[in-house]
Amino acid sequence: MASKTALRLTVPAAALALVLSACSGSAPSDDATQADLETAAAAADPEDTIEAREDNFKAIAKSMKAVKGQLDSDSPDFAVISENAAEMAANAKKVPDFFPAGTGPDSGEDTEALATIWERPEEFQAAAAKLITATDNLNTAAGAQDLAAVKTAFGEAGMACKGCHDEFRMKKKD
Ligand code: HEC
Structure with missing residues (x-):
C-alpha cells in the first residue's frame, strides 16, 4: 500500500x-x-474512483448474497432481507456517479469497465436505472414482508446485474 x-x-x-x-x-x-x-x-485520480466503484459493487453483491441466503432458507428472516435490501438500494443509486469520463480502460488503470459505457451513455444509464428500480422494489417488498414480491424483485435485480455486465463489463477470463 x-x-x-x-x-x-x-x-x-x-x-x-x-x-x-x-x-x-x-x-x-x-x-x-x-x-x-x-x-x-x-x-x-481515476484509480480512487475505480476502487470506490468496485467496492460499491462488492457491497451490492454481498447484500445480494445475504438476501439469497434468506430466500433459500425455510424461514426467511425479513429483518435480514430488509437491512440488505435497503443497503442494495442505496448503493445502486451511487452506480451512475461512479463512471466519470477518464475512468475507463484508456485510463491505464486496472478496470473491467468497457469503453462501451462512454460510447453508449444512455444505454448504460438505462441499465443502471433498472438496478435502481429493482432494488427499490426489493426494499419495498421486504418492508411489506411480501415474500412473493421479494422473490420477483430479487429476480429483477439479478437480471439487471447480468444485463449490464453483458454489455458494459469485460468478460471474465476463464
Ligand atoms: C449499470 C451497469 C451495472 C449493473 C446494473 C451492475 N454492474 Fe456490476 N459491474 C459493472 C461494471 C462496469 C463493473 C466493472 C467495474 C470496474 O472494474 O471498474 C462491475 C463490476 C462488478 C463486480 C466486481 C467488483 C470488483 O471487485 O472488481 C461485482 C462483484 C459486481 N459488479 C456485482 C454486481 C451485482 C451483484 C449486480 C446486481 C445486483 C451488479 N454488479 C450490477 C456494471 C454493472
Whole structure:
C-alpha cells in the first residue's frame, strides 16, 4: 500500500498544476477555491474512483448474497432481507456517479469497465436505472414482508446485474 500512499500525496500537486495551467500562465486567482482543487483532484485520480466503484459493487453483491441466503432458507428472516435490501438500494443509486469520463480502460488503470459505457451513455444509464428500480422494489417488498414480491424483485435485480455486465463489463477470463 506504500505506492498508493505516495500516489495520494502527489495528487494535490498535480491538481494544482491543472488549475494553474487552466489559468494559462496568469497568477492563480482567488477563483481557484478549495472546491476547484478538489474537483480537479477527483478528476486527476481515476484509480480512487475505480476502487470506490468496485467496492460499491462488492457491497451490492454481498447484500445480494445475504438476501439469497434468506430466500433459500425455510424461514426467511425479513429483518435480514430488509437491512440488505435497503443497503442494495442505496448503493445502486451511487452506480451512475461512479463512471466519470477518464475512468475507463484508456485510463491505464486496472478496470473491467468497457469503453462501451462512454460510447453508449444512455444505454448504460438505462441499465443502471433498472438496478435502481429493482432494488427499490426489493426494499419495498421486504418492508411489506411480501415474500412473493421479494422473490420477483430479487429476480429483477439479478437480471439487471447480468444485463449490464453483458454489455458494459469485460468478460471474465476463464
Ligand atoms: C449499470 C451497469 C451495472 C449493473 C446494473 C451492475 N454492474 Fe456490476 N459491474 C459493472 C461494471 C462496469 C463493473 C466493472 C467495474 C470496474 O472494474 O471498474 C462491475 C463490476 C462488478 C463486480 C466486481 C467488483 C470488483 O471487485 O472488481 C461485482 C462483484 C459486481 N459488479 C456485482 C454486481 C451485482 C451483484 C449486480 C446486481 C445486483 C451488479 N454488479 C450490477 C456494471 C454493472
